[in-house]
Amino acid sequence: MIIVHRFHIEPTKEQEQKLFLTLTLCRRLYNAALEQREICYRQRGKSPTCTSQKNELPMLKRELPEYKQVNAQVLQDCLQRLDNAFGRFFNSLAGYPHYKDHHHYRSFTYPQADKQDHFKKSGCIYLPKIGHVKMKAHFEFDPTTVSRINVKYQNGKWYVNLTSEIQEADTVEIVNKVGIDVGLLTFAALSDGTKIDNPKYFRESEKKLARLQRRLSRKKKGSNNRGKAKAKVTRLHDKIANQRKDFLHKTTCGIVKKYDLIAVENLSVKNMVKNRRLSKSIADAGWGKFLDYLEYKCLKYGKTFVKIPPGGTSQTCVCGAHVPKDLGIRVHKCPECGLIADRDLVSAMVLLQRAS
Ligand SMILES: [Zn+2]
Incomplete structure (x- = not known):
């Protein structure tokens, strides 16, 4: 059975720059791969496959050396993501894949986490090409089961989503x-x-949320203060969700x-x-x-x-x-x-x- 744990990470300034750079480069690659598919389809009636696009990655790194700063698996996953988007489109599960701006490309993934040791240093997660990033694990999890690491930027904060495959244990004798x-x-x-x-702090957070929302509604649309008030509301929403989990x-x-x-x-x-x-x-x-x-x-x-x-x-x-x-x-x-x-x-x- 597959489960996902989400934890908050706290990168240093330098690590955060690398994280943003990774997002930017992945997004450009995604858009370029989408464009390549469209151009080839128009010219030859056939799009390149995901595998052929992945095979081009070494050449890409020679021509655009900045891509050497991104983990190879992360780049492969980026192309896979586009392929999955087309898969969903062809199966009528989603619309045609979009070009992404930076608001809509906010995560990248290490698809084969189990091949590397990401949790050797306590209180940290090792992200290849980024470094040992401080991680708050607010509950127990088994690091040996983690098979995939997704790094996400959301509401001004960084998170990791750790996918684990949980082996079903043999059923224990029923006593209690x-x-x-x-x-x-x-x-x-x-x-x-x-x-x-329900813990009392739920109610307290809720009252606070109602107060912030009232304040937000009084701010002028498009004003600077409204943006700030909105950010406060979003942060509190995140906090409540984390408390509940x-x-x-x-x-x-x-x-x-x-x-x-x-x-x-x-x-x-x-x-x-x-x-x-x-x-x-x-x-x-x-x-x-x-x-x-x-x-x-x-x-x-x-x-x-x-x-x-x-x-x-x-x-x-x-x-x-x-x-x-x-x-x-x-x-x-x-x-x-x-x-x-x-x-x-x-x-x-x-x-x-x-x-x-
Ligand atoms: Zn009775």
Whole structure:
């Protein structure tokens, strides 16, 4: 299974210049390769293949020595990217490939990372032709599984997207089991009685975001101050997204380490977000990501992940009795067996029961 981890990197001034230079040279190569394809097609009715364009790279470096400053694989990947764009176009998955200006060409890729040792120096990532760049890994990852490194410039910051192939582990014996119910008031309730709440800083960041957006709306269009205000909003958006990812990684790691079987309701998050009233809270809570992270971590550690078809878990008691309650009612009271408990907790218990 393929997963991508994204980390923030902090290049030095000198490294940043090299990064920008790499982006510029790759973009020029991309546009030149697109032009070559078009000219050849017009003149001979046939475009050069990706392989033939790649074979021209050594000659390009002789004629334009600045290209020696870019890693050879990065250049190959740049041509591959164009070929993929044509592939998508011919399969009607996307429009005709565009020439790119610097706003639209903001990343480059080392496609075969596993052949080099990128993580020897702690706190750094080694990017060939750039150097050892400071990297903040805000959660654990296994550097030996990284097969591809994408370097991206976004909103004034640099990131790396590390693609890993996770080998599925042999399934471990099931001793500890848990059911998990995701909800609006509590982020998640576990059948063992644990409740996980959305961290408070989400709300705080959100209030701040609303304030910045109000300020932005008052600025004149096209003014310098508007640009500055907009940059602030974008930066905060990025910060919130990172905080959320961090929270989700830590939470899911804890659960997957503790339990051997995890049962969740197979929610269609996309359908739920359509419902306007609830949409904000749901999108906020990041349930989709939460469930994705749980699933891949279960595969990675050989844990059993069970998706229970949705329906009725919030209206049923562990004894099997039907206990209807609308969203406003937080406490489950069963007239049959007398169980009185938090409604989310009971849902989690029912989920676990259905998985066993
Ligand atoms: Zn009952």
